[in-house]
Amino acid sequence: MxxxxxxxxxxxxxxxxxxxxxxxxxxxxxxxxxxxxxxxETLPAALPEPGGTWCRDGDWTVEDLVDEEDESDKVPLERLKKLGESEELKALLRNAHLRRLLLAVDGAESKADIMKVAMQEPLFVEFADQCLRIAEPME
Incomplete structure (x- = not known):
């Protein structure tokens, strides 16, 4: 707890x-x-090593990002680790515009409203699709 x-x-x-x-x-x-x-305020040009974090002090974990009550939407840790290992995602995250979009989504008060705006951006949609292909692969 x-x-x-x-x-x-x-x-x-x-x-x-x-x-x-x-x-x-x-x-x-x-x-x-x-x-x-x-x-x-800005992300590094590449993803951290597996097990690393974006956080300056490294004081959070994957579990901190999901409330314990949100079990139905929780992606298994093994699949989340695959996101950090994906060369395709690393390449996408080198794009400064995408990083700014992700920071805007993360910092927004109304996640639903900002997601409607972000999903109009082809680059963001490409990023979201790639994440879903890794986190929820088609059976």
């Missing part, structure tokens, strides 16, 4: 929009915000 990154006592319900740490309450957010620093 995860605990608040600030007080280390309670299960977190929220994620800081700036640095992405998880916290449990307004009190913890207020304690955290003075020392908060943003996650890197």
């Amino acid at each position: 995860r605990i608040c990154s600030v007080c280390s006592e309670t299960v977190p319900k929220y994620r800081c929009p700036t640095c992405k740490i998880k916290y449990c309450s307004v009190i913890c957010y207020k304690k955290h915000k003075d020392g908060c620093s943003p996650v890197e």
Whole structure:
């Protein structure tokens, strides 16, 4: 079970929009915000080595990205690792425009609205299709 990154006592319900740490309450957010620093604004030109992360401090894991209650939508870790090993995805992620689109999606308040916009971009659709071919291969 995860605990608040600030007080280390309670299960977190929220994620800081700036640095992405998880916290449990307004009190913890207020304690955290003075020392908060943003996650890197640009991604590297290539994917990290398998097992690596995009995060500046390397303080998150795949499990942090999916709520425990979201079991029905959870992709097995083995398939997620294949995403990081894909040469096709690495090539796509070298495109600065795609990286900006992904950052916009990640940082958006309304994920549904930003996805409607992103899915109008052929490059984003190509990226999404490639991810799905790897994560959910046709039987």
